[in-house]
Amino acid sequence: MVTADIPAVLTLDQRCLGGLWTRSGYERELDSEHSDLLVILKSNSLELLNCRLTQASTQLGAATNSDGDRNPINRNARFTANTQIDSGAPSKPSPIRREQKIELLGVGCLWAILEEAHITTLAIDPSYQGERLGLWLLSHLLQKACDRSLTHATLEVRASNHPALSLYQKFGFEEAGRRKRYYADGEDARILWRSGLQSADCIAQINRHQTQSMRQLKQKQNYRFYPEDLHLIQSLEQKV
Known part of the structure; x- marks a missing residue:
């Protein structure tokens, strides 16, 4: 995720979460070296995808000081910029035709505490729910947790959100308690917990869900992954 994604992320946040976070909240997470934010993007244009990757690379470059040290403000841009094959200066993108578009399909965030x-x-x-994008995104958030050497994961989910509960259970999350009237409308939250992130079984489970979800997305929904990267899925429709 990069700063330019925030308006679309806020719209998705409002649709799915009732406006859980503000713009300043997402900016704060982008600033934090203890947060990972991942996005799922869709486009009908390889040209536009390259432009998006160039934008991420440029934002990353702006965070590097003269000593070559990385400023935490754009740490999350690195996850996108790493998809660039050319490590040199990005070339100027071609003009984007009006009919070309890029859409945000999903967003995920974790804090390392x-x-x-x-x-x-x-x-x-x-x-786009029901197309296994949630499975794909959660598997990569947990992969980021493993990469950080974290040992367990937790989250809150609405007590009535059975599809989400089913998704988390696929990764071994179990209910550890409840937060009464946690949400603005008074609904309880279930506290879910997953230990043993560094275990061989958990890592194998994450890898299995990554592979299966990618295969199913490609076969059933005609997704193509560009480039093949663990931190950003950008799907292309064959028909514009």
């Missing part, structure tokens, strides 16, 4: 991964956000555009 001591040895814990707190998954604060996981949202998929309602028009």
